[in-house]
Amino acid sequence: MNNRRITNNLDYVLIGSVMLLVLIGITLIASATHANVPSPTRFRFVFRQSVFVIINLMLGFFLLRFDYRMLKSLAKPLYIINIIMLLGVMLFGRTALGAQRWLQIGPISIQPSEFAKAIMIVALASFVDKKLPTLDNFRSWLPIFGFVLVPFLFVVKQPDLGTSLVFMAILLGTMIVCGFKKKYFLALGGISLASAPLMWMVLHEYQRNRIRVFLDPGLEPYGSGYHVIQSMIAIGSGLFFGKGLFSGTQSQLNFLPENHTDFIFAVAGEEFGFVGVTIILLLYLVVIYRGIYIAMHATDNFGTLLAVGIVSMFTFHVLVNVGMTSGIMPVTGVPLPFMSYGVSSLTTNMLLVTLLLNIDLHPQRLRFD
Amino acid sequence: MLNKKYAYRLEIMMAAATVIIFILIGRMAYLQLYKGTYYESRAEGNRTRYTRIIAPRGIIYDCNGEVLVDNKPGFMVSLARSGEGFKPEIIARLSTIINMPQDKIKKMIEENSGSAEPIRLIRNASPEIVTKVEENIRFLPGVLLEVQPVRTYLNKSLAVHTLGYVGEISEYEIEQGVYKELKAGDIVGKFGLENYYDKYLRGTDGSYREEVDVNGRVVQIMDKVNPIPGQSLVLTIDAKLQRIAEQAVDRQLHAIGARACAVIVMDPHSGEVKALASRPDFDPNWFVNGISEKNWNRINTDGFHPMTDKVIAGEYPPGSTFKIVTGSAALQEKKVTPNEMIFDSGRHPLVDMRNAGGEALGWINFKTALSASDNVYFYEMGYRLGIDAIDKYAADFGLGKKTGIDLEGEANGLIASPAYKKKVFEEDWFLGDTFNASIGQGFTLATPIQIAQMLSAVALDGKRYKPHLVKRILNDDGSLSKTFKPEAVGNIPVSETNLKLIQEALKAVTKEGGTAASLNSLPVSVAGKTGTAENPHGRDHGWFIAYAPADDPQLVVVCLVEQGSYGAVSAAPIVKSVLEYAFGTGK
Structure with a gap:
């Protein structure tokens, strides 16, 4: 496929929304990392994020030439690489915030779990695509559950509750579109509820604590509840129009922790106000709509399954991250797509958008140029 | 495409996503619009500090x-x-x-x-x-x-x-x-x-x-x-004089093995206190940061009470210094003339009360009686005056009442009276009580500052000033806010002629043959009076009170050494050091 054909057929609404979110994100990272205050490292985060935006744009444009169906053949090796990578994190990972999530490669520390999400989407789509004709009763779904369960357990072990739940969200999206029966959903829901106490026992103490604190942030105003309280103060005090860029007292005076990564949305709330966050949330809605649209119009099941996985992941991320910063979801360390600082997450998300565009660009397998 | 049967499920996903996004927008509206002012004040409270x-x-x-x-x-x-x-x-x-x-x-x-x-x-x-x-x-x-x-x-x-x-x-x-x-x-x-x-x-x-x-x-x-x-x-305090006085006190206390003492140096013309010292003492810096237990115990367990300012709160029998009051009263009430000779046989004929050292001076006049501090003579004065007249003059000299110095905790002292004895001891008043009162023993109590005020009145021919410690109050920029002028508190009702006689007698005290002849060596002439106050709890307290120069009084010095025994021995050397410094030879 040549460049012209690509540029003529791109979904510019999707691209525009994502790029707006990325730019708003960089602006907020600048604010959250005090790029307005002179210091030798003032532009470090903004610079890195911007560089990777450009790299990813170029990489994405390049990848659009190839048909996404090539991924089918890559699914199995990717799945294995994924497991090896997660194993690597377990063995050599750097601990941050009580969890092993980082792998140091040269100057860059990457978060394999971010890429693991993308790989999971691709591998699962490919696996389910093959199984589709036979999918019917609950039993026929068991291999699929097992397929997700292996990497899921590795991630849980890290421990990274956020990523493991993303896997579940991707699986859930797949189950919905693949006709998993309503009665099974109800049964699974019942089993989950019944096994909640068991889950509670499996959770790490800090994870339990986060859930406890989520239910009552005042329980530990300086422990894990502190983040949420400060984040809610930041958002709430933004009022209708916000305090203005670089003017949020909560973010500028560091009352808001992790403000350029997981809590970037609180900076948006404080500095851009209700108007700003509403625009941001609507932009996400546009991205989700376009993703589902692409899923609907994909010309093969693989494309639909990929798009559904991507959309499920984005939706879940937005829900959990924004919910967490505004105090209606527990703190799970899930970044906000396109906006949170973080090379791994940014790259993963931009490549997934590229994949959506690719599905959109390659409607038929056999087409004569 | 997937099974067409489930195509609607993508629409459900779309609806679900829409609901999710709008729940989040709703949450934002709740935080930012409904509860916005609350969080705004929380943010404000986070960042502002009032100090x-x-x-x-x-x-x-x-x-x-x-x-x-x-x-x-x-x-x-x-x-x-x-x-x-x-x-x-x-x-x-x-x-x-x-x-x-x-x-x-x-x-x-x-x-x-x-x-x-x-x-x-x-x-x-x-x-x-x-x-x-x-x-x-x-x-x-x-x-x-x-x-x-x-x-x-x-x-x-x-x-x-x-x-x-x-x-x-x-x-x-x-x-x-x-x-x-x-x-x-x-x-x-x-x-x-x-x-x-x-x-x-x-x-x-x-x-x-x-x-x-x-x-x-x-x-x-x-x-x-x-x-x-x-x-x-x-x-009004002169730090140099204060230092000299304190050094003299410490030297003397060490020399005679006493621990407690009160000294006051006052300008009789104004009531300005030039030095005021009390022993034992303590370091006020101990209290600045909250006192340590060790220092607190040191203060608290000391039987001589370092925290008591003995100049204003120590009440002692005035001893022979009170003879100034008895003598003034007798002269003023014409119970005796300056020249009347009275025979001291060593004991009073009516009550068997004697001189402290058992001596008998024979025929003596007023001046000799006062300068030699003869008890028998003043028993006779007491007998002639009666206790009520003595008490009246004691009050006129300012005893039994706070002087009003600008410090808290001043004591009243006590003027002995039949009414007091009746009330406290439920006993009648005897002539012996009057005798005791007339030489400053018995029930009468005075603070050193009261004695200083009394002596000032004698030195100034009857004028009394309220003692005070602060001359001026200055504003932050150094400008004057308030000046404290000498405050006269009235004259004592004793004629100048009679006071001159008292002054003459006091001058003789420091001359050859007087009770405090050691002060004779000073370059100025000093009028003084020794006193020894009986102390039922231990050694007697020693008084020495003086003013100088005798003919142009500039300073009144009063010193009491607790359990120092004879005033001439214990207190007089301290007064001498102060006067030596003040009038030239000490430098």
Whole structure:
């Protein structure tokens, strides 16, 4: 496929929304990392994020030439690489915030779990695509559950509750579109509820604590509840129009922790106000709509399954991250797509958008140029 | 495409996503619009800190401008409150750094829970603690090191009973409403002039509002009200003379093995107190940061009560110094003439009461009787006057009543009277009681400052002035705020002729053959009187009182040595040292 054909057929609404979110994100990272205050490292985060935006744009444009169906053949090796990578994190990972999530490669520390999400989407789509004709009763779904369960357990072990739940969200999206029966959903829901106490026992103490604190942030105003309280103060005090860029007292005076990564949305709330966050949330809605649209119009099941996985992941991320910063979801360390600082997450998300565009660009397998 | 049967499920996903996004928008509306002002004030509370700037207390100068009491910068360790309270781990960390039990910190937090100000944990931290806190300040968000003025007494214990000391306001003082505008932890004068002139010295605190970051570091000062320093006091005290007096006292106490003493040096023309010393003493700096247990025990277990200013609160039998009163009364009431000769056989004919040393002086006139301090002669005067007349004159000389010096805690003293004896001991008054009263023994009690006022009146031919310690009050900029003029408190009703005779007799005391002939060597002529006060609890107390120069009185000096025995031996050398310095040879 040549460049012209690509540029003529791109979904510019999707691209525009994502790029707006990325730019708003960089602006907020600048604010959250005090790029307005002179210091030798003032532009470090903004610079890195911007560089990777450009790299990813170029990489994405390049990848659009190839048909996404090539991924089918890559699914199995990717799945294995994924497991090896997660194993690597377990063995050599750097601990941050009580969890092993980082792998140091040269100057860059990457978060394999971010890429693991993308790989999971691709591998699962490919696996389910093959199984589709036979999918019917609950039993026929068991291999699929097992397929997700292996990497899921590795991630849980890290421990990274956020990523493991993303896997579940991707699986859930797949189950919905693949006709998993309503009665099974109800049964699974019942089993989950019944096994909640068991889950509670499996959770790490800090994870339990986060859930406890989520239910009552005042329980530990300086422990894990502190983040949420400060984040809610930041958002709430933004009022209708916000305090203005670089003017949020909560973010500028560091009352808001992790403000350029997981809590970037609180900076948006404080500095851009209700108007700003509403625009941001609507932009996400546009991205989700376009993703589902692409899923609907994909010309093969693989494309639909990929798009559904991507959309499920984005939706879940937005829900959990924004919910967490505004105090209606527990703190799970899930970044906000396109906006949170973080090379791994940014790259993963931009490549997934590229994949959506690719599905959109390659409607038929056999087409004569 | 997937099974067409389930195509609707993508639409459900779309609807679900829409619902999710709008729930989140709704949540934003709740936080930012509905609860916005609440969170706004929380954010404001996070970033602003209100701090009081403690006004420095006024400086205390001596009459020559020497600084006696000043302020030095001290570091205060305090804990700023944030919107959320206090992190337990910070308290734990701070506790080890400043060596204060966590429970104590928590208790202080609790006690100050009503106030928006930082909690002051240590008022004047030691350099080691300041260094430790400074080094760890970034691990101690909310912990502040504030510079504040700390009271310092430059000469340690010098004139401590006059200057006094400061300390934290007590709960009792707050409850009593003594200091309406103050609250727990504020510094007030506790004793001496610091206490008496507290409202002048204290000044008005200022304040500032600061913007702080999460670690409590100041980003900017939002507004500031400067403190108004307290007014300064210029004392009547002469520090050099004070030093001489205290050195003389310490020397003498050491030499004779006594521990307690009171000295006052006063200008009779004005009532200005030039020196005032009491022993035992203590260092007022001990109290500035809250007194240590060791020092407190040292003060508290001392049977001679270092905290009592014996010049104004020590009540002693005036002994023979009271013969001035009896003598003045007898002359004025014409119970005796200056030249009448009375026979001292060593004992009074009516009651068997004798001279202290058992001596008998034979035929003596008034002047000899007073200068030689003959008891028998004054028993006779007492007999002729009667106790009521003696008491009237005692009151005229200012005994039995506070002098009104500008210090708290002055004692009244006591004028012996039949009514008093009846009331307290339920016994009748006998002639022997009158005899005792006439030579200043028995029930009569006087403070050294009352005796000083009495002697001043004699020196000034009857004029009495109220003793005082403060000459002027100065504003912060050095301008004059208030001057204290000599305050006359009336004349004693004794004629000048009679007082001249008393003066002559007192002059003879320090001459060859007088009871304090040792003062004869001074370059000025000194009028004086010795006294020995009987002490039922131990050795007698020794008095020596004097004024000089005898013909143009500039200074009155009164000294009492507790359990010092004869005044001529114990107290007179102290008075002599003071006069030596004041009038030239001591330098």
